[in-house]
Amino acid sequence: xxxxxxxYVGNIKDKFYAEAVQEYEKRLSAFCKVKNIELKxxxxxxxxxxxxxxxxxxxxxxxxxxxIPKKGYKIALCVEGTQISSEELAKKMASxxxxxxxxxxxxxGGAFGMDERVKKAANYRLSISKMTFTHRMMRVILAEQIYxxxxxxxxxxxxx
Amino acid sequence: xxxxxxxYVGNIKDKFYAEAVQEYEKRLSAFCKVKNIELKxxxxxxxxxxxxxxxxxxxxxxxxxxxIPKKGYKIALCVEGTQISSEELAKKMASxxxxxxxxxxxxxGGAFGMDERVKKAANYRLSISKMTFTHRMMRVILAEQIYxxxxxxxxxxxxx
Numbered sequence: 001x002x003x004x005x006x007x008y009v010g011n012i013k014d015k016f017y018a019e020a021v022q023e024y025e026k027r028l029s030a031f032c033k034v035k036n037i038e039l040k041x042x043x044x045x046x047x048x049x050x051x052x053x054x055x056x057x058x059x060x061x062x063x064x065x066x067x068i069p070k071k072g073y074k075i076a077l078c079v080e081g082t083q084i085s086s087e088e089l090a091k092k093m094a095s096x097x098x099x100x101x102x103x104x105x106x107x108x109g110g111a112f113g114m115d116e117r118v119k120k121a122a123n124y125r126l127s128i129s130k131m132t133f134t135h136r137m138m139r140v141i142l143a144e145q146i147y148x149x150x151x152x153x154x155x156x157x158x159x160x
Numbered sequence: 161x162x163x164x165x166x167x168y169v170g171n172i173k174d175k176f177y178a179e180a181v182q183e184y185e186k187r188l189s190a191f192c193k194v195k196n197i198e199l200k201x202x203x204x205x206x207x208x209x210x211x212x213x214x215x216x217x218x219x220x221x222x223x224x225x226x227x228i229p230k231k232g233y234k235i236a237l238c239v240e241g242t243q244i245s246s247e248e249l250a251k252k253m254a255s256x257x258x259x260x261x262x263x264x265x266x267x268x269g270g271a272f273g274m275d276e277r278v279k280k281a282a283n284y285r286l287s288i289s290k291m292t293f294t295h296r297m298m299r300v301i302l303a304e305q306i307y308x309x310x311x312x313x314x315x316x317x318x319x320x
Contacts, residue, residue: 016183019176047317086292129289131305132246141301145291157207 002032003103004146007067008139009060009110010041017136024143031150039063041110053112061115064107072103074122077138078114081125090149092124106146108138162192163263164306167227168299169220169270170201177296184303191310199223201270213272221275224267232263234282237298238274241285250309252284266306268298 012018025034040063042056068074073096084092096104107122109115111134119125128141151158172178185194200223202216228234233256244252256264267282269275271294279285288301311318 014180014183016176016179020174020180023174023176083290085290089291128291130243130245131249131288132308133301134304137301137304141293141297144294144297148292 005105007037020140060110073101076107076122081127090152165265167197180300220270233261236267236282241287250312
């Protein structure tokens with residue numbers, strides 16, 4: 001069975017996002033195993049300077065690099081990545097598994113963005129939107145897109 | 161005070177999405193008045209044909225056209241619209257209000273998409289992503305983006 005890992009900085013504070021993620025992951029369990037790897041968020045001082053923000057990104061980057069599974073295909077979510085449709089994400093996931101990888105790790109950075117080293121460590125950079133979303137909302141969007149992709153691949157009629 | 165209307169087909173079934181929308185609309189009330197205009201969703205038969213889907217879109221389109229406020233600037237959310245960043249959305253909203261419109265209506269179509277006539281009736285077509293989202297999730301994303309835009313314009317430090 002396909003193993004999906006969601007590697008993520010920070011916990012989900014908002015109850016509604018936590019419930020939404022839970023719901024999609026429950027539905028996902030019909031198609032794959034899902035493992036959440038939640039890493040500690042770095043707390044910047046109030047009104048952080050650019051250097052302080054860079055430090056947060058670097059420290060969170062260290063944690064992400066250490067936690068990235070050695071095996072499998074890695075997809076980093078970042079705004080400068082490639083935008084693809086839900087159907088194309090489904091095809092992408094199919095081609096990864098056909099090539100022999102039975103493990104796909106999606107990586108979501110922290111509130112201030114993702115370290116360049118993490119982006120380089122990934123096999124693919126995926127952009128969901130030109131808009132900036134909260135990284136917590138991103139986790140819901142990602143769970144729904146993975147569910148949508150696996151539903152497309154299984155010939156399901158999920159569409160809303 | 162700026163008036164934001166969210167014109168929308170279908171109710172929010174999932175409790176977590178309803179709560180998320182509620183939370184962002186509460187925060188939005190510091191910046192603007194928000195009015196939700198929720199229209200009845202058309203129920204297609206099981207496994208609808210293309211013609212049946214087209215009929216759903218047309219009927220929902222009739223309702224949207226009737227409900228669109230006469231006044232103000234209208235922004236239709238559709239996948240073939242223009243993608244802009246959150247900062248650009250903020251600038252767009254600022255330029256609309258500077259030009260004298262104190263009312264902006266965002267329009268979200270139903271589960272099967274938006275009638276072409278509605279898209280034509282809008283002043284602007286906005287695309288959030290190449291990916292397909294549920295139209296319920298779209299309402300959360302939109303509320304968060306409007307909040308983010310108004311926060312940017314007010315010089316706030318909301319970023320996550």
